[in-house]
Amino acid sequence: MADYVPTSVVLPTTGWNGACAEVVAQLREEDELLVVCDDENEAVADRVADVSNARLVVAGDPEGCSGKANAVAAGMEAAEHDRIAWSDDDYHHPPDWLEGLRQDYEEHGPVSETPVFVGQDPLGAFLEPTQALSGTLMVYVADIPWGGAVMFERDDLGDEDAFLEELRRTVSDDGLLSEYVDVTTLGRTRRVEIGGSARESLExxxxxxxxxxxxxxxxxxxxxxxxxxxTAVAVLFPLPMLALTTLSMAAIYAAFGIRRWTFLTAYPVLLASVPLTLYGLARHTFVWGGRRYRWEDKFDVTVVSE
Known part of the structure; x- marks a missing residue:
């Protein structure tokens, strides 16, 4: 058995919540939890102070990057250990979450879990097949890291200083990580609720x-x-494509243990896929985590408003 390697868990959050408590319960004595906030949060500081191996990291407001990327960079700089786990605060961490990543790292090297995004509004639910394809299936098949549950070591990055410098100039933490680290993405899934309104789902x-x-x-x-x-085939042959897309999406849902009725929207979502993609490409501003960003190029990010 490999020697135990202590882990620094970086967890950006806006406040102490259930995910923080779940991760704390899984820490070994040598591990640490970095709870990263934009600014000093007295309530979070008080909770962190009650945990011997947890620390509050104040990242400050982002400049030229997303709040998430800024928080991850600050957490990594503050982390004491070489082995790093990134986590999000918007999904359930079962008792074996951290140990599972640790064991998988020993077997595969850098590893990531797979998200299942679940819409919390009618539009978000309608669009779930697109998330099942791009956010779940493709992430798993292409070994794309998901920043909500990934483990790697500093040496895996190659040039950590360059990575952190670029992280503070971009939006997507896991998008950038995919360019630095080759991960094995596991079929183990985590349910992440997104949206809440039609506007949020469009953003x-x-x-x-x-x-x-x-x-x-x-x-x-x-x-x-x-x-x-x-889409052209679906318009020309509606009934066969209705059956094919619905059954194919049902198979994808089954493969990843997704128990949702939304596979039934696969056909209309296919018809809407090109307009939705063009809409996403045409708009370079979007709201994420309460801030609006203008993202003109990979390293050209402006925080427009909060």
């Missing part, structure tokens, strides 16, 4: 599209081309 659509545009230009071109062809 998420723009952000996700812009992530692909800025980190995989050929990928977005290929996706748009395939979607265009499939």
């Amino acid at each position: 998420n659509q723009v952000r996700f599209t812009q992530i692909v545009r800025n980190h995989d230009v050929r990928g977005i071109a290929l996706m748009t081309g395939i979607a265009t062809v499939l």
